Amino acid sequence: MRYNLFHGEKVKLSVVREEDAEVMVKWGEDSEYLRNVDTEFAYPKTKEEYAEEGKSGSSSVYFRLRTIEDDRLVGFVAIHGIEWNNRAANIAIGIGEASDRNKGYGTDALKLILRYAFHELNLDRVGLDVIDYNKRGIKAYENVGFQLEGKKRSMVYRDGQRYDVILMSILRDEWEEIYSK
Numbered sequence: 288m289r290y291n292l293f294h295g296e297k298v299k300l301s302v303v304r305e306e307d308a309e310v311m312v313k314w315g316e317d318s319e320y321l322r323n324v325d326t327e328f329a330y331p332k333t334k335e336e337y338a339e340e341g342k343s344g345s346s347s348v349y350f351r352l353r354t355i356e357d358d359r360l361v362g363f364v365a366i367h368g369i370e371w372n373n374r375a376a377n378i379a380i381g382i383g384e385a386s387d388r389n390k391g392y393g394t395d396a397l398k399l400i401l402r403y404a405f406h407e408l409n410l411d412r413v414g415l416d417v418i419d420y421n422k423r424g425i426k427a428y429e430n431v432g433f434q435l436e437g438k439k440r441s442m443v444y445r446d447g448q449r450y451d452v453i454l455m456s457i458l459r460d461e462w463e464e465i466y467s468k
Contacts, residue, residue, distance in 0.1 A: 292407060295395040298361065300350040300403065307351055308334035310360050314383035323421045324381040326443050326452060345369075348408070352382070352396050361387045364400045366408065375412040376404065380424075389423065397431045402466070405459045414456035418443050425453060432465045433457045 293300040314320050315331035322329050332340070340349065346369045352362040362382040369376040378400055382388050404410045415433065417424050433455040442452040 290402075292403060293399070294355060295399045297355060297390070297395040298352045298392050298399070299355055300364070300396075300399055301353045303338065303340075303349070303351055304360075305338070307360055308337040311337040311363075311383065314381075317383075317385065319385065320381060320383060322445065323418070323424060324379065326416075326418060346371075348403070350400070352392060354392070361392050362396065364396045366400065366404055366410075366413070369408070369410070373412075374410050375414070376408075376410055377414045377416075378404070379415070393424075393427050394430055397427060398466070401431065401457065401462055405462055411459045412456055414454065416452045416454050419451045419453050420445075425455075428455050431457070432461055434461070 312331065312334055315337075318329050321331075347365060347367040348369075349365040349367075350363065351360055352364055353360055361384065362380065364378065364380045366376045366378055378397075380393060380396060380400070382393050401413060404413050414436070415428065416439070417428065419425075419438070434457065436454040436456050438454060439452040441449040443450040
């Protein structure tokens, strides 16, 4: 193997650690973070809920994101809704602290989780949805090869405005073409 499956250039995929919950509770007090990670109403979680969230099952794989440099928790990434018979799944990602955003952690994590999805889980398709006001997220997804599939019109209602949810995906052969060079 020519690479470490769990290490990128800036971040690494890591298991859930007990001390993570305290940090993630703090992230849950940031409405921007909560509103970019999910279309559900923003509501902070307890330490116990964050501890449970990290448990992988037969249809999900969940990692914490830590910096290579100092092993500091900066986010999470998950493959969920795995349909083994169709070799397809969705991903979710979040970078917790505002000061850690726009530093390339998310893009590096996306490359890692896609490599994991395609090489380790042997998936053929990875999809996601993102609220159209999350321009940074959309740009990061496009930068690693995700393509627009469509949208759910007027799906999210926030602060008196309606927003579309953008549907994106990347196929294994598309990913291989980009990253096997």
